[in-house]
Amino acid sequence: MATRSELTSALKDAGFRLTPQRTAICAALAAREDHPTAQSIHEELKQQYESLSLTTVYQTLDSLVRIGAIRSLGTAGDDSVHYEPNIEPHINLACLTCHRIRDLESEAVRELEREVSEATGSKVLSGRVVYYSDCLLRADPNECPFSSKVADGTANTFGNVEPKR
Amino acid sequence: MATRSELTSALKDAGFRLTPQRTAICAALAAREDHPTAQSIHEELKQQYESLSLTTVYQTLDSLVRIGAIRSLGTAGDDSVHYEPNIEPHINLACLTCHRIRDLESEAVRELEREVSEATGSKVLSGRVVYYSDCLLRADPNECPFSSKVADGTANTFGNVEPKR
DNA sequence: TTTTTATCTGTAATCATTACAGATTTGTTG
DNA sequence: CAACAAATCTGTAATGATTACAGATAAAAA
Numbered sequence A, B: 001m002a003t004r005s006e007l008t009s010a011l012k013d014a015g016f017r018l019t020p021q022r023t024a025i026c027a028a029l030a031a032r033e034d035h036p037t038a039q040s041i042h043e044e045l046k047q048q049y050e051s052l053s054l055t056t057v058y059q060t061l062d063s064l065v066r067i068g069a070i071r072s073l074g075t076a077g078d079d080s081v082h083y084e085p086n087i088e089p090h091i092n093l094a095c096l097t098c099h100r101i102r103d104l105e106s107e108a109v110r111e112l113e114r115e116v117s118e119a120t121g122s123k124v125l126s127g128r129v130v131y132y133s134d135c136l137l138r139a140d141p142n143e144c145p146f147s148s149k150v151a152d153g154t155a156n157t158f159g160n161v162e163p164k165r
Numbered sequence C: 001t002t003t004t005t006a007t008c009t010g011t012a013a014t015c016a017t018t019a020c021a022g023a024t025t026t027g028t029t030g
Numbered sequence D: 001c002a003a004c005a006a007a008t009c010t011g012t013a014a015t016g017a018t019t020a021c022a023g024a025t026a027a028a029a030a
Helices: A004-013 A020-031 A038-046 A054-066 A107-120 B004-013 B020-031 B038-046 B054-066 B107-120
Strands: A071-074 A082-084 A090-094 A101-105 A126-132 B071-074 B082-084 B090-094 B101-105 B126-132
Touching: A004 A020, A004 A054, A020 A038, A020 A054, A038 A054, A054 A071, A054 A082, A071 A126, A071 B071, A071 B126, A090 B107, A101 B107, A107 A126, A107 B090, A107 B101, A107 B107, A107 B126, A126 B107, B004 B020, B004 B054, B020 B038, B020 B054, B038 B054, B054 B071, B054 B082, B071 B126, B107 B126
Parallel strands: A090 A126, B090 B126
Antiparallel strands: A071 A082, A090 A101, A126 B126, B071 B082, B090 B101
16 A cells, blocks of 8 residues: 555655645545545545545546556446555456455566566556456346445445445 | 357357347457447447447447456546457556557466456456556657557557547 | 347436636745 | 746536437247
8 A cells, every 4th residue: 555655755756746635635545445536535535625626636646647656447337437546566356236346466466567567668657457247247236246245235355335326 | 359259159148139230249349450449339330230329339348248258448548448359368558648459468367367266266257457558648648658650650569540539 | 920028229318527717826036 | 035937726617438218129939
């Protein structure tokens, strides 16, 4: 997991100005254990920063992705892009039913990045390694292959449930 | 690369009816060398199938993804989801500037899928292994890290250029 | 053939993400 | 420290890919 200061330093080093908004977004990213969307970050920070604009959240996340400080995983069966604050090479397992993403340690991903680096001739800045489940094809859509306790909201291997829009 | 009959058979085996529309979409997927979007498939087939609906293309692609016959890679810097007809384990390199995706052979990805399969306890149906470039951060946005000949349209390691919407 | 049910089509939403323009900051310079 | 130029923010108004919907069609089964 990236720390708040690692994220803010990355922005600063890349030539971006450090503003209260950006600092708050970095702090939120570092504190969260899940794979937030722009909207969820905005909702969370809106409480303290009344005036924080959703546009600013999008801009900042985009900047962080471009400098390789965080990564964009794409959607998880919903229509929102999920971000990954943890840039340690690993696999992401996404559930298309509950839209949560779980991290899975993997040595093979390190090897992957070496391959990419070699093929492109430059350091890997960003990427997504996501495997998504076939929940949707199952008879009971609540039967999540990553956990059998999604329906009743019981704690499971994922974080909080985010309802489908 | 999947063949047309492999795709149609997959649909049939999964319990879907074989219709002329689905067959045409499968044929288009099998024939293309790039990583098409729903829109590009639709545009291509619209010429022969005047009445083919964009909705049908989306539905069919979604079905194919769900049964694991093709994969969804997410966006490539544009706002469209790109599909991957080639389900042989490999790495995808996406250029955020020209929105094209290149395949890169990789033994490590096979190992990845073994890890995922083991962790989830079931066969891997779908996933995305995409590394995206930092084109956008470069001084000259035309300087694509995967090829230096994007600007003038000269042939390069990617397929055809798809303009940003 | 008749029936049942899946699939198609065209159109009308939906809604995440971006574009924009003016108001605010930030960092810098004298 | 005041003044400036550039970057950043904010709120609102698009944009446009994708999805929802309902009636029309066509596939598989009886």
